[in-house]
């Protein structure tokens with residue numbers, strides 16, 4: 001069945017991958033704050049600050065979505081710590097408006113939370129573990145989750161682990177793309193050995209989200225790869241796969257500065273539920289990197 005998807009954060013890293021992976025005839029109505037030079041079949045752009053709830057409401061009633069995929073957020077952890085008012089307004093306030101619209105019109109909402117809602121003391125977190133964020137960004141994500149769970153009739157909360165992948169444009173929150181740009185210039189890249197994650201690739205994540213847009217699963221879902229690795233090990237696997245020298249990955253000393261929000265140590269996620277619920281397979285990091293390379297388009301790696 002053709003569905004109409006309202007996709008927020010359209011110009012961002014993850015949303016660009018969702019647009020690329022939309023192989024069905026779903027119509028995507030993508031929202032972004034500035035013009036985005038991506039054209040494809042069944043894709044329409046709407047330029048809008050999501051904080052303008054009156055305009056958002058008008059757009060919602062015009063496009064009449066079957067499902068909203070809400071990726072938009074202020075996703076820079078340190079920026080959120082330093083600019084809490086705007087982080088609250090975008091990450092929590094916009095979610096509240098979208099929940100109200102979904103309830104009024106009985107629309108399904110897929111909300112992007114994060115692995116960063118956990119305190120990192122345990123690792124291999126399951127969906128039932130209690131969130132206890134260490135920073136403001138994590139607190140806004142927990143607040144968004146609660147609004148969705150308590151308000152919506154038809155909802156999914158996705159908690160992605162660290163996302164590896166290529167942005168459709170050169171912008172967005174992709175650490176892999178930043179790393180590749182450093183490697184190309186022969187620069188050393190520093191990654192912490194004490195931060196443990198279970199990286200998921202943006203292609204698998206996007207396929208899983210599009211699957212969730214079509215099925216009737218409700219609840220919280222951890223979308224994570226099968227491997228639990230330090231960020232240092234993740235970077236080394238990437239560098240090896242891309243054929244650069246391993247000497248370019250160096251250990252990043254823990255930074256204790258007032259401008260850097262604290263990071264949780266081990267927020268690896270258990271993906272057992274995702275493997276049961278979804279047809280989209282969750283991958284090991286090596287397989288995920290192959291998939292990213294297969295889907296690289298015209299990007300030079």
Ligand SMILES: NC(=O)c1ccc[n+]([C@@H]2O[C@H](COP(=O)([O-])OP(=O)(O)OC[C@H]3O[C@@H](n4cnc5c(N)ncnc54)[C@H](OP(=O)(O)O)[C@@H]3O)[C@@H](O)[C@H]2O)c1
Pocket residue numbers: 008009010011012013014015031032033034048049050051070071072073074075076090112113114115159160161162163164171172173174
């Ligand atoms: N990347 C990761 O590793 C990761 C891990 C876990 C969870 N997540 C979550 O996954 C989601 C997608 O992340 P991402 O990496 O794709 O982030 P991203 O690249 O930073 O994209 C976020 C998008 O939201 C847009 N946006 C922000 N404020 C807006 C506003 N007021 N009105 C309209 N659009 C607005 C941004 O537009 P501008 O560029 O114009 O500001 C940007 O295009 C986020 O909710 C993030 O918290 C990401």
